[in-house]
Amino acid sequence: VPCGPVEVDQAVKAAKSAFGHWSKMSGMERARTMIEAAHIIESRREEIAEMEVVNNGKSITEARLDVDSARLCIEYYAGLASTLAGQHVQLPGGSFAYTRREPLGVCVGIGAWNYPFQIAAWKSAPALACGNSMVFKPSPVTPVTAVMLAEIYAKAGAPEGLLNVVQGGQETGSLLCHHPDVAKLSFTGSVPTGQKIMEMASKGVKPVTLELGGKSPLLIFQDSDLENAVRGALMANFLSQGQVCSNGTRVFVQRDILPEFVEEVVKRTQAIEIGDPLLESTRMGALVSRSHLDKVLSFVDQAKKEGATVMCGGEPFVPSDPKLRGGYYMTPCVLSNCTDEMTCVKEEIFGPVMSVLSFETEEEVLQRANDTTLGLAAGVFTRDVRRAHRVVEHLKAGSCFINNYNITPVEVPFGGFKMSGIGRENGQVTIEYYTQLKTVFVEMGDVDSLF
Numbered sequence: 240v241p242c243g244p245v246e247v248d249q250a251v252k253a254a255k256s257a258f259g260h261w262s263k264m265s266g267m268e269r270a271r272t273m274i275e276a277a278h279i280i281e282s283r284r285e286e287i288a289e290m291e292v293v294n295n296g297k298s299i300t301e302a303r304l305d306v307d308s309a310r311l312c313i314e315y316y317a318g319l320a321s322t323l324a325g326q327h328v329q330l331p332g333g334s335f336a337y338t339r340r341e342p343l344g345v346c347v348g349i350g351a352w353n354y355p356f357q358i359a360a361w362k363s364a365p366a367l368a369c370g371n372s373m374v375f376k377p378s379p380v381t382p383v384t385a386v387m388l389a390e391i392y393a394k395a396g397a398p399e400g401l402l403n404v405v406q407g408g409q410e411t412g413s414l415l416c417h418h419p420d421v422a423k424l425s426f427t428g429s430v431p432t433g434q435k436i437m438e439m440a441s442k443g444v445k446p447v448t449l450e451l452g453g454k455s456p457l458l459i460f461q462d463s464d465l466e467n468a469v470r471g472a473l474m475a476n477f478l479s480q481g482q483v484c485s486n487g488t489r490v491f492v493q494r495d496i497l498p499e500f501v502e503e504v505v506k507r508t509q510a511i512e513i514g515d516p517l518l519e520s521t522r523m524g525a526l527v528s529r530s531h532l533d534k535v536l537s538f539v540d541q542a543k544k545e546g547a548t549v550m551c552g553g554e555p556f557v558p559s560d561p562k563l564r565g566g567y568y569m570t571p572c573v574l575s576n577c578t579d580e581m582t583c584v585k586e587e588i589f590g591p592v593m594s595v596l597s598f599e600t601e602e603e604v605l606q607r608a609n610d611t612t613l614g615l616a617a618g619v620f621t622r623d624v625r626r627a628h629r630v631v632e633h634l635k636a637g638s639c640f641i642n643n644y645n646i647t648p649v650e651v652p653f654g655g656f657k658m659s660g661i662g663r664e665n666g667q668v669t670i671e672y673y674t675q676l677k678t679v680f681v682e683m684g685d686v687d688s689l690f
């Protein structure tokens with residue numbers, strides 16, 4: 240049963256009460272609790288990762304990395320908690336002003352289903368480090384591991400209700416967004432839902448962080464190290480069964496190396512081991528739901544109708560193990576002969592489907608790469624250092640990769656340009672999205688009144 244108005248109100252009240260204690264603690268004190276939470280995550284790594292596999296369907300190898308990213312994020316913001324500081328500004332006559340960086344209050348986090356534990360950590364860690372509390376709503380498709388994170392903070396000594404989890408879908412989310420005691424909304428999910436979140440936030444003039452979808456380009460120039468370019472293209476398309484916001488699904492390859500690139504990428508894609516996500520050898524688990532699998536497969540059908548060539552994959556996959564029959568598996572797909580107008584090139588598929596396009600010049604590929612309303616990520620492979628930086632300067636995307644793809648160290652900001660979002664997660668800058676600045680003027684002389 241999804242949480243309704245009563246439960247949402249209880250959760251916000253508990254978070255408000257926790258905020259009263261937590262926001263008065265020093266950064267060092269908050270950091271101690273957060274570091275303890277990180278230790279607990281480390282000691283329960285395997286258990287959380289296994290639960291994430293059950294929650295989401297991704298391979299255990301990837302689930303472990305997600306747990307590590309969550310822990311590192313909490314450690315990183317614990318480190319920053321004691322560094323929050325303002326500025327001192329000298330004014331005439333000995334007067335001065337100073338600024339204080341203050342927490343916002345009760346923040347709401349709403350998560351997508353593709354990185355359930357990691358998203359809960361990427362949102363709660365900076366929020367808590369800054370002295371806020373949080374009510375978090377995971378996707379109803381993956382409700383489990385965010386609860387584990389809340390339990391871990393509690394076990395680490397956080398005040399009761401500091402991170403509260405409520406369960407439910409759209410209605411529950413909307414109740415949270417409209418709640419008058421909520422100070423900020425941090426959302427990860429699709430563009431249409433992000434637009435609704437922003438609309439709801441506008442009613443209370445609440446700040447938003449929006450981490451939305453993408454249709455990111457990956458540019459592979461003929462002077463690339465081909466082995467690394469192929470590895471990069473696989474990383475850009477097939478993590479988490481292709482259900483990754485930042486995926487570089489429009490792979491532009493310079494004409495001269497196209498045949499060689501496609502041959503190698505197809506060979507490696509066909510070698511990806513699909514099946515039981517709990518097995519060490521598995522590299523691709525199950526998609527998140529039957530309806531999502533059907534949607535991804537229908538994109539492949541549409542691509543065929545529009546003239547793309549299926550070089551491999553794009554079919555339902557039935558594992559030999561009888562207990563896995565009925566799982567939502569598919570073979571990872573490489574589409575070639577794609578053109579810019581095709582649906583597979585224009586829309587976020589959110590599944591293991593790579594679209595390969597050919598290009599001739601740098602100017603041409605930049606224009607085509609930027610021809611989208613989205614701008615989450617982009618990548619370039621080249622050995623020419625000047626080209627790499629020139630291209631990145633012109634790419635309209637919030638997270639750009641040179642000679643790699645889809646790495647997200649928690650020390651660096653992550654987020655989108657254009658309709659891919661507002662604000663950033665990770666890195667030092669995120670402190671600004673979870674605090675407000677107070678300016679204090681201090682008069683040391685007499686009031687110089689005009690009246």
Ligand SMILES: NC(=O)c1ccc[n+]([C@@H]2O[C@H](COP(=O)([O-])OP(=O)(O)OC[C@H]3O[C@@H](n4cnc5c(N)ncnc54)[C@H](O)[C@@H]3O)[C@@H](O)[C@H]2O)c1
Nearest residue numbers: 350351352377378408409412413428429432450451452484
């Ligand atoms: N930029 C990023 O960091 C990032 C990360 C992961 C996923 N995503 C994006 O998320 C999408 C896939 O995730 P999804 O299908 O869970 O997205 P979604 O937008 O359908 O749902 C996301 C969350 O919003 C909630 N929600 C839905 N309607 C709501 C409403 N009216 N009010 C409040 N909450 C509401 C859902 O219950 C869920 O918790 C993809 O587009 C992907 O690119 C972005």
Ligand SMILES: C[N+](C)(C)CCCC=O
Nearest residue numbers: 478483484485645646647
């Ligand atoms: C795949 N990464 C690198 C973990 C990025 C996750 C961010 C959103 O889906």
